[in-house]
Amino acid sequence: MTAANHTDLQLSNTGRLKHAFATALAIDVDRIHDELAYNSIAEWDSTAHMLLIAELENCFNLMLDTDDIIDMSSVQMAKTILSKHGVVFDIAGSD
Numbered sequence: 001m002t003a004a005n006h007t008d009l010q011l012s013n014t015g016r017l018k019h020a021f022a023t024a025l026a027i028d029v030d031r032i033h034d035e036l037a038y039n040s041i042a043e044w045d046s047t048a049h050m051l052l053i054a055e056l057e058n059c060f061n062l063m064l065d066t067d068d069i070i071d072m073s074s075v076q077m078a079k080t081i082l083s084k085h086g087v088v089f090d091i092a093g094s095d
Contacts, residue, residue, distance in 0.1 A: 013060075013089050017082070020059045021075060024052035034076040060087050 022029040025043040068081045079089050
């Protein structure tokens with residue numbers, strides 16, 4: 001799924017986040033959960049991390065600074081960092 005596909009207004013921000021992770025890490029969206037962390041799966045290595053950053057920046061139309069990129073160590077941390085940039089996630093964390 002490309003970035004253009006998951007910016008669809010039908011998806012919540014949580015859905016967009018999950019699709020961005022799935023796209024960047026080349027894994028099924030069902031594997032994306034808040035506890036998923038950098039290097040906890042083979043697919044989330046340093047190269048995929050940079051793809052993820054680009055995907056998130058494109059998806060949410062923002063620029064992450066170096067500290068944010070380094071600190072983004074899990075899906076939950078991604079939500080925290082994106083929230084700092086004005087992205088609102090639903091409380092339940094589902095679509």
